[in-house]
Amino acid sequence: MYLNWYKVEGVDFRNLFFLEKHNLYWLAESMMENRTLSIALKAHPDLLWYFKRLLPQQAAAFQSIADSAADNLSAEEIRNAEVEVMKRINDWIVYIVDPSSYDSLEFTKWDDKELTELACFKDKRVIDLGAGTGRLSFIAAREGATVYAVEPVRTLRIYLKEKAHRLEARKFFVVDGLIEDIPFEEDFADITIAGHTFGDFLEEEYAQMFRVTKDGGKIILCPGNVDKDNEVHAFLVDKGFDWARFEEPGAGYVRKYFMKVSK
Ligand SMILES: C[S@@+](CC[C@H](N)C(=O)[O-])C[C@H]1O[C@@H](n2cnc3c(N)ncnc32)[C@H](O)[C@@H]1O
Known part of the structure; x- marks a missing residue:
């Protein structure tokens, strides 16, 4: 189901600051019901701010998905959510974290x-x-x-x-x-x-x-x-x-x- 081009378990979620506007269009279209995205965005208010700033027309939607995550989640639950999101966008993770690995695929x-x-x-x-x-x-x-x-x-x-x-x-x-x-x-x-x-x-x-x-x-x-x-x-x-x-x-x-x- 996932592309599996790159192992994301060790990747810092803050790399998503390197996403581009066209990536956020796709996220807004395809992942707004996604529980793991809501957990990860709630855990990263600066990244949430950046997404809203980059794609203002979806600012309310990004805010609402972050708001929908439960409070008081454990660090492990948050990390699992981050990893799950990065698996879903595995091609983008390659582009923003390690483009040279694409050439070896x-x-x-x-x-x-x-x-x-x-x-x-x-x-x-x-x-x-x-x-x-x-x-x-x-x-x-x-x-x-x-x-x-x-x-x-x-x-x-x-x-x-x-x-x-x-x-x-x-x-x-x-x-x-x-x-x-x-x-x-x-x-x-x-x-x-x-x-x-x-x-x-x-x-x-x-x-x-x-x-x-x-x-x-x-x-x-x-x-x-x-x-x-x-x-x-x-x-x-x-x-x-x-x-x-x-x-x-x-x-x-x-x-x-x-x-x-x-x-
Ligand atoms: C699967 S890669 C293919 C790269 C290369 N053309 C190849 O064949 O190996 C898709 C590329 O298209 C870029 N891309 C995504 N949306 C695009 C768009 N709307 N216009 C131009 N490039 C886009 C991505 O950033 C990525 O570099």
Whole structure:
């Protein structure tokens, strides 16, 4: 049920001060009935204050979930609740506590050819949306592209910059932004890529990717979906994407999507 990417038992709950606004939107949507979140927030009034400050439109909801926790809980009950919350948001814990551990996860070891066979990256200007630790970005950079790695999580942006420095990727720029609000002008990129990022707001995300990609350029989602004929698949096929399957080690088959942009 949980991702189980990272052991959270030893992680300080105050790391949640590194969460971003888009994370809090998800928390507010998905965990407001969660008893463990209510216990953990009541035990951390400073963090509660930070959540309310970062997402004022949900301030009352965050306050009310904290208020709903019982008083006088033991230190053990509080710690169990913190651990349970961090298990639920295990991917975020990796991003904010130890991004380098993402690069060791088995499913990231797919063959780079899955991306490089879809486009020639040499001398192209590439936007990577939700760049994470740079799984796709650094393939494009190695192939000779100038890369703009867009990533909304501050700790990951820091990691991306350090990694680019370490790999001596000189045409590599790290930018804050969201796939549904891409911080570039029209027709900025020859190729727009994203891996494991597309799918929360289908129309908005597609419209943004289309907007920033040049006529004749490409949009590539690698991977862009699970291996299912679901709503995301129907949407992308309807927009004119071609698709194929490939295997992520240990995780099974996923789908990649690619289209030439015509304006
Ligand atoms: C599972 S990781 C994938 C990272 C990398 N693209 C890869 O394939 O390994 C998802 C990434 O998308 C970022 N993300 C989450 N919501 C996003 C959004 N709305 N716009 C852009 N990136 C987002 C996360 O911070 C995380 O870095």
